[in-house]
Amino acid sequence: MKIGVLKETKVGEKRVAISPSIAKKLIDKGFEVLIEEDAGSASSFKNSDYEAIGASVEKRGVVFKNATILIKINPFDEEDLKLVDKGHILMSQLYHKSNPKLIESIAATGATAFSMDAMPRISRAQDMDVLSSQSNLAGYKAVILGAYEMTKIFPLMMTAAGTITPSKVLIYGVGVAGLQAIATAKRLGAVVMATDIRMETKEQAESLGAKFISVDNTGEESEGGYAKEASEDYARRQKEAVNKSLFDADLVITTAMIPGRKSPVLITEEQVKQMKNGAVIIDLAAAQGGNCEISEMNKTVTKHGVKIIGTTISPESVSTNASDLYAKNIYNFIMHLTENNEFKWELDEEITDETLIVQEGKIRKN
Structure with missing residues (x-):
């Protein structure tokens, strides 16, 4: 053949x-x-x-x-x-x-x-799962891009002139891309926080050194290994729980996608207005509409002092x-x-x- x-x-x-x-x-x-x-x-x-x-x-x-x-x-x-x-x-x-x-x-x-x-998300198909293999690289590359775009360094650094405090990184979505982003940001010395609708991801995030922001997800179970679309009530409660970390973050990486559907909006323009001046958002879900309300695919938008980069970062770059x-x-x-x-x-x-x-x-x- x-x-x-x-x-x-x-x-x-x-x-x-x-x-x-x-x-x-x-x-x-x-x-x-x-x-x-x-x-x-x-x-x-x-x-x-x-x-x-x-x-x-x-x-x-x-x-x-x-x-x-x-x-x-x-x-x-x-x-x-x-x-x-x-x-x-x-x-x-x-x-x-x-x-x-x-x-x-x-x-x-x-x-x-x-x-x-x-490809179904079952153990027998893991070595055939292209979404996982490619998302792994996307999570890594998102952190590298964020580090390049930020005006700060990631790690704690003690110098004769004074101490530089570590950057804070917030990751939405603890799937394959999110987990790799956590691991990469931690290796670079950042303080990392993460959140996901799937409570089963809490242990995975924490095992890599991230602080998991918990939001009760009763009735919000995942479907076939993928996160499903959140209810309005959950979305509201998640915003309330995550806002403090979002407003303190130097880098935010969003990875939340639902197969075959528009990406959920996790960060509104109103929230962007309250973020740190100079903060960076890497929106990996931009191809499906974006997790940030004002992100645009393959564009860098600077608004309210925040740089929003809409991309798939698809592994084309590696x-x-x-x-x-x-x-x-x-x-x-x-x-x-x-x-x-x-x-x-x-x-x-x-x-x-x-x-x-x-x-x-x-x-x-x-």
Whole structure:
């Protein structure tokens, strides 16, 4: 079976879906791997790196024509779908719940499509979970960006001229990104506080050295390992509990997202007005509307003396590591779905069932 790896066309994207080391593992398992020319160049992987391990580097049209499985990171776009036919099996993040027109377009080609972002949050699927692997890097990078944008340093520092007190960092959302942000900020010497609707995250946050801001979450349980949308009452109580820490914070990182829905607003403009002059907010949920009321995607907005940076910080900025982790997720997923280089099509199995969005032109999941 031939696996085709396509070059990402999304503006600003630097990652590639398969790294040379993982391409070699696939080849060792008996698959043929075709790489679109320069697909890995922005991640520091040269065409010759792929050729050296036995992959073939081809022009875009050749990859579409000869490969059975087509792999990307971002959703297949209109130009991609012009070259897709009913024999193709597509794998990428499709965000099918918020992209119904894309799913209809894929179905119209007669192809089959798996969505990597639909991976169930179960222990068996942890090594295939691209949202976790990429969010880990996003949490790390958010702290580094915040440190760069702040006008203060993170750690306590004692000098002959006097003592510099440590910066205060507040993190909303103790998922994968939030936990990595806590760990990174603590390593840099900051005083870290964190809050989340899921009380089960309290122990995790505290184990990394953060002070957890508790808000009674009765009736606000999470769904499938993800935080669900909070009630108005919980949102009000959370604001009251978090405000003191928010107004004292030098850096705030927000990571709260709900799959397929608009991000919850956790910081209003009124709250921003009461924050420290010179404080920085890194809003990782900006692509879905933002956790801060006045954040804008891919923009830095300075308002009321606070710098608000709306971003996904997506792991594009650390594309070598991000590509390798995504590739490992894909490798594990393909190993799960296949036996003797053939798909098993176990439609009742949870991982297959949740991720198989379109099968031979028929939409299975909306």
